[in-house]
Amino acid sequence: MAFNVQEIRNDFPILQREVNGKPLVYLDNAATAQKPQAVIDCIVDYYSTYNANIHRGVHTLSQEATDAYEAARKSVQEHFNIKHDHEVIFTAGTTHGINLVANGFTGFLSEGDEIIVSALEHHSNIVPWQMLCERTGVQLKVIPIDEKGVLVLSEYEKLLSENTKLVFVNHISNALGTINPIAKIIEMAHQQGAAVLVDGAQACSHIKPDLQALDVDFYVTSAHKMCGPTGVGMLYGKETWLNKLPPYQGGGEMIAEVTFEKTTYAGLPHKFEAGTPNIAGGIAFGAAIDYLNTIGFDQIEAHEHELLTYATEQLTAIEGLKIYGTGVDKTSVISFNIEGIHPYDIGTIVDKLGIAVRTGHHCAQPIMDYYKIPGTVRASFAFYNTKEEVDALVAAVKKAKTMLT
Structure with a gap:
């Protein structure tokens, strides 16, 4: 079937809720994915x-x-x-x-x-x-x-x-x-x-x-x-x-x-x-x-790659933001830090704006030791996420940076 992200989002009841008075933007899919009504x-x-x-x-x-x-x-x-x-x-x-x-x-x-x-x-x-x-x-x-x-x-x-x-x-x-x-x-x-x-x-x-x-x-x-x-x-x-x-x-x-x-x-x-x-x-x-x-993995891959490309472009435009994991072969996960700011503080602020991201070492402490960092902010995208949600993330990160510097 043709890929329609808005129709797909209707299959997921949790995506209709609000967090802290804001529409939920769920970007913690690497931790667990949301469940469609069929499941x-x-x-x-x-x-x-x-x-x-x-x-x-x-x-x-x-x-x-x-x-x-x-x-x-x-x-x-x-x-x-x-x-x-x-x-x-x-x-x-x-x-x-x-x-x-x-x-x-x-x-x-x-x-x-x-x-x-x-x-x-x-x-x-x-x-x-x-x-x-x-x-x-x-x-x-x-x-x-x-x-x-x-x-x-x-x-x-x-x-x-x-x-x-x-x-x-x-x-x-x-x-x-x-x-x-x-x-x-x-x-x-x-x-x-x-x-x-x-x-x-x-x-x-x-x-x-x-x-x-x-x-x-x-x-x-x-x-x-x-x-x-x-x-x-x-x-x-x-x-x-x-x-x-x-x-x-x-x-x-x-x-x-x-x-x-x-x-x-x-x-x-x-x-x-x-x-x-x-x-x-x-x-x-x-x-x-x-x-x-039923959705099709070719369509899932294509949509998620588009989100990854778009989010990478938007986030790297933020001064002081560094992405970890920049290989050519990559899926829709972006781990990043902003210079001088602890990742936990960023995660806390963006949560107040209804955006769910993961912070910390992600049960991969040797990676963080390699980069000599305490952890990262991780935004992980699924096929039911949208570019509008990427925009909301970018705006929230910018706000967090302003508040914390």
């Missing part, structure tokens, strides 16, 4: 009409819930071009997926092995691997960035060796918006026999990854970044890897047979889905994916 209705419908536990009941409600939940798994599979639906593991979110893989690799690694992370990572893609190093004695190496916030692939090449067992990078930086060359990163790792995990939390609201084409070993993301609910996400793993990894949690659903002498585990995907899942969340995740595909 909200999906959650309400589940709890109103067929709330039941899944996979375990012969009664009608359980069968209906199971069918809807597994249909959502198929939606995820088709959206990401995943070969088998049992390679889709529903999780509590990106962090859960990363920890699942990190825990599973404990038995595969030993002292002398090496794993590689990038300097652009969210803490969720750093801390679990540091914990893995503490358990196993493996060495963690870091791909550096340059002043533009772009990974230095020549240095990455030097880090790779026959000792490299696992590489983990984000697809897009949540703090800077940098789009990493993950196809190249994966290819280079595979040449050394290393597996690759990609954190797609910041990517999947902007682009549509083809996981078979990328040949990635693991890919993780969260529904709430994709206009879905919080508390649910997806881990993709190649079938061969998922069969090798041990279960992450024990409990119901992930078993084949339990006795006091021995327990055997269920096959994929249930081996990694212990306990009652976020059923409504999983079903609504599928609804969110369907909604985004």
Whole structure:
């Protein structure tokens, strides 16, 4: 369908509200995206009409819930071009997926092995691997960035060796918006026999990854970044890897047979889905994916790129304003500071004008340490934002600068 941002905005109830007496300008989409009515209705419908536990009941409600939940798994599979639906593991979110893989690799690694992370990572893609190093004695190496916030692939090449067992990078930086060359990163790792995990939390609201084409070993993301609910996400793993990894949690659903002498585990995907899942969340995740595909990712990308270009031009015209993350390949995230002003103070003032931005280190403290700054103001745009909202942001930042200098 033709892209009409005003019609799209009507799908999002929260965009009609006011904050501090001003129309809400929501520019914190990198933290979480807003939810269209179709997703909200999906959650309400589940709890109103067929709330039941899944996979375990012969009664009608359980069968209906199971069918809807597994249909959502198929939606995820088709959206990401995943070969088998049992390679889709529903999780509590990106962090859960990363920890699942990190825990599973404990038995595969030993002292002398090496794993590689990038300097652009969210803490969720750093801390679990540091914990893995503490358990196993493996060495963690870091791909550096340059002043533009772009990974230095020549240095990455030097880090790779026959000792490299696992590489983990984000697809897009949540703090800077940098789009990493993950196809190249994966290819280079595979040449050394290393597996690759990609954190797609910041990517999947902007682009549509083809996981078979990328040949990635693991890919993780969260529904709430994709206009879905919080508390649910997806881990993709190649079938061969998922069969090798041990279960992450024990409990119901992930078993084949339990006795006091021995327990055997269920096959994929249930081996990694212990306990009652976020059923409504999983079903609504599928609804969110369907909604985004109705709009079309080509149109989403085009509109967001237009917003990014326009906002960059308008903000850089403000004297003393510096943008961090200026690579050519970038999505609709702008992190900036104004000389002599703390980012928190700017965020506080623009909030009084109804504008939601994020301030701080964005769970990416090593990036801020690289630039020797306490944090940034981050404005992150979605397909339902407008140029008029960019203008409101620019005016608010100018007002904040006047008040604070």
